[in-house]
Amino acid sequence: MDKKSKKKYFLNILIILLVGGLSIYFSIGSQLQSTIHYLTHANYLWIVICIIVMFIYYLVNALGLVVFARVYKKDYTIKQGITNSLSGVFFSGITPMSTGGQFYQVYVFNKQGISATFSSSILLMLFIVYQSVLVVYTSIIMLFRYTYYSSIYSKFFSLAIIGFLINFAVISSLFLGAKSRRLQNFVCNNILKLLAKVHIVRNYEDKRIKIERQLSSFRDELTLLQKNREVLIKSILLNVLRLTLLYSMPFLTAKAMGTALNWSYFFDFIGITSFIYMISDFVPLPGASGGSEGTFYFLLHGFLKGGTSATLLVWRFITYYMGLIVGGITVMISKEIHTTKSKIATSNDEVIVEEIDEIQLQDIKK
Numbered sequence: 525m526d527k528k529s530k531k532k533y534f535l536n537i538l539i540i541l542l543v544g545g546l547s548i549y550f551s552i553g554s555q556l557q558s559t560i561h562y563l564t565h566a567n568y569l570w571i572v573i574c575i576i577v578m579f580i581y582y583l584v585n586a587l588g589l590v591v592f593a594r595v596y597k598k599d600y601t602i603k604q605g606i607t608n609s610l611s612g613v614f615f616s617g618i619t620p621m622s623t624g625g626q627f628y629q630v631y632v633f634n635k636q637g638i639s640a641t642f643s644s645s646i647l648l649m650l651f652i653v654y655q656s657v658l659v660v661y662t663s664i665i666m667l668f669r670y671t672y673y674s675s676i677y678s679k680f681f682s683l684a685i686i687g688f689l690i691n692f693a694v695i696s697s698l699f700l701g702a703k704s705r706r707l708q709n710f711v712c713n714n715i716l717k718l719l720a721k722v723h724i725v726r727n728y729e730d731k732r733i734k735i736e737r738q739l740s741s742f743r744d745e746l747t748l749l750q751k752n753r754e755v756l757i758k759s760i761l762l763n764v765l766r767l768t769l770l771y772s773m774p775f776l777t778a779k780a781m782g783t784a785l786n787w788s789y790f791f792d793f794i795g796i797t798s799f800i801y802m803i804s805d806f807v808p809l810p811g812a813s814g815g816s817e818g819t820f821y822f823l824l825h826g827f828l829k830g831g832t833s834a835t836l837l838v839w840r841f842i843t844y845y846m847g848l849i850v851g852g853i854t855v856m857i858s859k860e861i862h863t864t865k866s867k868i869a870t871s872n873d874e875v876i877v878e879e880i881d882e883i884q885l886q887d888i889k890k
Contacts, residue, residue, distance in 0.1 A: 540618065540810045540848075555833045562781045562834035570780035571838065577776060578842050581769040582850070585609045588762045591755055592649050593633070595748070596642040607858050608632045614851025617811050617844065635861055649745045653756070655695045657763040662688050662802065665795040673795065677823060687802035701735075702743040712736060770843070771797040774824060777839040783831040796823050811844055 586602065586609035593600040611632050616625030626647050633643030666673075666688065674681045701708050712732045720728035749756045775793035778785050800819045807815030817836060825832045855861060 540813050546814070555830060558830035559833040559837070562783075562831045563837070565782055566834075566838075567780050567782055570776065574773065574776045574780055574838070574842050575846070577769055577773065578846065581766060582606070582609060582613065582847070584762055584766045584769065585613075588650060588654075588759060588766065589629075589646070591758050591762065592646040593636075593638060595752065595755060596646070597636075597638050600636070600638070604636045604860070607854055607860060608636065610847075610851040610854040611858070611861065612851075613847045614855055617848045617851065620808050620810055621805075632861055635863060645741075645745055645748070648741060649749060650759070652695075652698075652742070652745060652749065653759045654763050655691065657760055658767065659688075659692050659695055661764065661767055662691075662798050665798055669792070669795050672792075673799070676826070677796075677799070681799070684799035684802045687799075687806060690806075691802070698739070698742050699746075701739045702746055708736065708739050767798075768794065770801075773797070773843050774800075774820070774835065774839050777842065778824075778828055778831065778835045780838060781828075781831045781834045783828050783835065785827065789827065793824075793827075799823060811848075816840065816844070 583606070586605035589609055590600060590602055590605035593605065608629055612625040612629045614625075615628040616622035618624065629647060630640055630643045633646070634640060638646070666685075673684075677684075701711065712735055716725060716732055716735070717728060719725040720731075725731055771794040772790070774797050775785065775790055778793075800816065800823055803819050804812040804815040807813070809815070817840060820836050820839065821832060824835070828835050
């Protein structure tokens with residue numbers, strides 16, 4: 525990593541600390557005394573449970589990588605998946621809109637013996653399944669609890685609906701464009717050309733070629749998923765578990781703070797937390813800093829009352845800052861990442877040994 529990249533990541537970390545710190549400071553407000561009270565009287569057994577659940581989340585995330593990686597490299601290990609996953613957690617966490625995670629994962633895959641072509645396919649398949657599961661998961665929540673959530677969260681629920689519709693539009697357009705070449709041609713030759721004429725889109729030919737390539741890649745991965753039903757089913761189940769673990773964290777951290785919450789609220793918290801992520805995912809700051817804390821406070825204050833700020837502090841640390849710490853340590857100490865030799869899997873599932881020059885992240889991005 526060159527000096528320019530290091531400075532950029534260091535600046536992003538400062539932004540995370542500054543914006544996150546200010547958000548927590550303003551969210552505490554008049555709750556300083558109650559926050560101190562809840563923190564000093566916390567149930568440490570529940571805190572340990574929260575940490576364990578979060579590590580299970582990281583393990584499930586790693587297993588999702590392993591499932592697809594073994595399509596190309598049969599001897600890909602769970603340890604390699606954990607290293608790759610935690611590295612992605614770190615770089616996703618310190619870059620705006622989580623843009624840096626996948627680039628670094630391609631780099632790690634290369635070090636682990638999977639070429640950039642195959643690793644791009646793995647990450648694309650992960651995106652397809654995750655995005656599809658996310659949309660279905662949230663649709664079920666909307667379907668069963670629409671009246672309840674819309675009545676108590678009129679303004680924020682509208683934002684959540686917009687976030688859901690954007691996610692739905694992204695995955696739907698990709699599926700339709702990949703399945704229908706007629707639609708692909710219509711978008712590229714008519715809609716895109718019209719947008720170019722009114723100067724909304726620049727470099728029409730470049731954009732057209734890029735869209736066609738992306739849809740072609742998406743089409744290829746869909747075909748591969750359809751042929752590997754077992755891999756697809758495993759990935760779907762892992763993503764359902766992954767989302768459930770992540771969305772359960774506010775309830776679990778609230779229990780750790782000793783708030784008077786009945787278990788009957790558990791599924792309500794999962795639904796509300798899905799809205800927190802649905803809204804904050806569009807905050808253009810590393811780790812959605814500011815947006816996550818603010819949304820959490822406004823959506824859960826009615827349930828948590830005086831324990832809101834204390835729960836927010838613990839939730840944010842365990843679900844975000846702890847990932848940065850563990851992921852950063854993984855990136856620093858992993859011998860596999862820093863080695864200059866790798867085994868690269870070929871298209872015939874063979875393995876050849878070759879020297880790999882140290883790859884700079886900016887080269888991967890290009």
